[in-house]
Amino acid sequence: MTRHGDISSSPDCVGVAVYQYEMPRLHTKEEIMRNVEKICEAVKGTKKGIPGMDLIVFPEYSTHGIMYDLKEMMENATTIPGPETDMFCEVCKEVGVWGVFSLTGERNEDPKKRPYNTLVLINDQGEIIQKYRKILPWVPIEGWYPGDKVHVSDGPKGMKVSLIVCDDGNYPEIWREASTKGAELIVRCQGYMYPARDQQVMVAKCMAWMNNVYVAVANAAGNDGVYSYFGHSAIVGNDGRTLGECGEESNGIQYGQISISAIRDSRANDQSQNHLFKLLHRGYNGVYNSGDGDKGVAKCPFDFYHTWVNSPEKAQAQIEAITRKTIGVACCPVPGIPAPGDLHTKTLEHALPDLT
Numbered sequence: 001m002t003r004h005g006d007i008s009s010s011p012d013c014v015g016v017a018v019y020q021y022e023m024p025r026l027h028t029k030e031e032i033m034r035n036v037e038k039i040c041e042a043v044k045g046t047k048k049g050i051p052g053m054d055l056i057v058f059p060e061y062s063t064h065g066i067m068y069d070l071k072e073m074m075e076n077a078t079t080i081p082g083p084e085t086d087m088f089c090e091v092c093k094e095v096g097v098w099g100v101f102s103l104t105g106e107r108n109e110d111p112k113k114r115p116y117n118t119l120v121l122i123n124d125q126g127e128i129i130q131k132y133r134k135i136l137p138w139v140p141i142e143g144w145y146p147g148d149k150v151h152v153s154d155g156p157k158g159m160k161v162s163l164i165v166c167d168d169g170n171y172p173e174i175w176r177e178a179s180t181k182g183a184e185l186i187v188r189c190q191g192y193m194y195p196a197r198d199q200q201v202m203v204a205k206c207m208a209w210m211n212n213v214y215v216a217v218a219n220a221a222g223n224d225g226v227y228s229y230f231g232h233s234a235i236v237g238n239d240g241r242t243l244g245e246c247g248e249e250s251n252g253i254q255y256g257q258i259s260i261s262a263i264r265d266s267r268a269n270d271q272s273q274n275h276l277f278k279l280l281h282r283g284y285n286g287v288y289n290s291g292d293g294d295k296g297v298a299k300c301p302f303d304f305y306h307t308w309v310n311s312p313e314k315a316q317a318q319i320e321a322i323t324r325k326t327i328g329v330a331c332c333p334v335p336g337i338p339a340p341g342d343l344h345t346k347t348l349e350h351a352l353p354d355l356t
Contacts, residue, residue, distance in 0.1 A: 002214075002259040004235070004243040009052035013257035014156045014185070017046055017056045018233040022222035022250035023191065024065040027072055032064055036084050039063065039101070040091040042251070047095045050255050054124075054156035055098040057218040059233070060117070060166050060191040064104045066224060070143070077107045077115040080131055085120055093126030098156045100163060100187050100218070106133070108145055117144040119163045119189055121153060129153045132163040136171055140327070140334040150174060152181045159184050159260050166190040169203055172210070179211035179276060184238075184263050186211075190219040193227035201232050201245075209240025212267055212276055214258045221250040238263050239273075 002013070009015030019042060024035050039058060047053055063084055067073040078084055080103060088101045099122050105115025117134035133147025155161030162183035168174045169188045178186050186207075192200050200219075208215040215236040220229040234245040235256035246252035267276065278284075284296030300306065308315040326340040333339065 002237055002243065002257065002262050004256045006257065007050045007052055007255070009054055009257050011157070012261050013259050014159050015050065015052040015054045015255065015257050016185070016216050016235055017050060017053050017253055017255045018216050018218040018235060018246070019046060019056055019058050020219060020221045020231050020233040020246045020249065020252040020254075021059050021062040023059075023061060023220040023224045023227075023229050025224045026065040026067070026076075027069075029076055032076060033083065033087075035065075036063060036087050040087055043091050043097065043099060044095055046253060047097050050253075052257070053097055053255065055100070055161075055216075057100040057187055057189065057216055058102060059218045059220040060102045060119075060189040061104050061220060062189075062191075063102050066104070066191065066226070068226060073105065073115070073143070077105045078103055080106050080118060080120060081128065085122070085128060088120070089122050089126035089128065092122045092124055096124045098123050100189060102165075102189055102191075105144055114143050114145045116147055117142065117165055118147075119165060119187075121155065121161060121163060121187075124156070129155070130161070130163055132165070134165040134168060135174060136168045138167040140332075140337050142167075143336065150177045150181065152178060152183045155185065157260060159258075161185050161187060163187050163189070166192055169200075169207065172207070175207040175211050175213070179213045183213060184260070185214040185216060185258065188215060188217045190217060191229065192219050193229050197230040197232060200230075201234070204234060204236050205240045205242060208236040208238055209273075210275055212238050212263070212270070212274065214238050214263060221246075221248060221252065238266060 026032050043056055046056055092099045101120055103118045106118040107115055119132045120128050121130035123129050130151050130153040132151055135147045137144040137146055152160050152162045160182045162178035164174055204215045204217050217234045219231055219233045221231040222229055231246050231248040235243045235254055237243055243256040244254035246254050280298050281296030287296050288294050328337045328339050330340050
């Protein structure tokens with residue numbers, strides 16, 4: 001049974017902790033590595049206080065902070081494996097716990113291109129099991145190069161785990177991609193700031209409900225001199241109900257025991273709210289009683305998705321027709337983004353405003 005309020009776990013339950021780390025403001029590799037040591041101490045302390053913990057999750061940007069200076073961002077981009085992940089692997093093995101950690105950024109294979117915003121899932125043997133690159137960076141502010149693939153891995157006790165990052169979660173497609181690939185727990189690491197608190201709390205619950213999946217959200221807290229991070233890290237059941245949720249406090253922790261058998265039983269036996277099954281067996285009642293078989297209708301009825309797969313440029317033009325054709329907006333100028341109508345604007349030096 002999935003539950004909340006204890007410090008244990010069980011053979012059937014994965015004990016998941018979300019750690020609401022205070023957003024750091026860092027500038028050098030030395031500062032980053034001192035912060036990595038601090039995160040590792042948090043892993044040790046949390047495992048000591050919650051012995052049943054199988055998995056601990058840290059927010060987006062918790063390792064490197066947001067570097068608002070392009071030069072700092074590029075100089076401090078790392079590799080995977082690298083010195084940061086070496087220490088994370090070591091601590092996970094030492095205390096016998098799985099962990100999800102943020103690397104912002106991971107160096108691009110092409111040194112001329114911007115780094116990736118990456119998460120790693122490390123097992124309790126100190127091995128990197130999953131590396132996920134953020135597919136939907138938070139434009140226009142984030143300057144990361146987008147990833148292109150959602151992964152699902154066997155996690156603690158065999159639970160199927162998928163990682164996504166912050167703004168990824170505002171797109172229902174990524175939740176559906178993960179859940180239809182078999183994810184039972186979707187981990188969303190965030191560095192989300194005001195004013196979008198209410199919307200993001202709602203998104204986690206709605207996506208858990210619509211995809212019959214557990215959700216663990218680790219968000220940042222505090223203020224880095226530019227943004228104020230609203231926290232509200234949470235663990236959400238696959239029925240969309242919150243098991244536990246932090247407030248706005250820095251270094252808050254929530255912990256829940258999520259059942260492997262319960263989600264598999266739900267997906268196998270639930271009827272009216274079994275959204276994954278119903279999506280690919282549309283109208284099975286009426287189809288069956290019309291003599292057209294017992295599988296419902298599997299064909300995708302959504303024109304936009306057919307267009308997107310078969311002609312991405314046509315789908316892009318379709319969206320531009322109802323939104324806009326330029327990446328820049330005159331009333332919200334952002335360094336590094338050309339102004340509307342100025343196709344020859346030289347890209348500015350900074351991916352983000354230099355507010356140091």
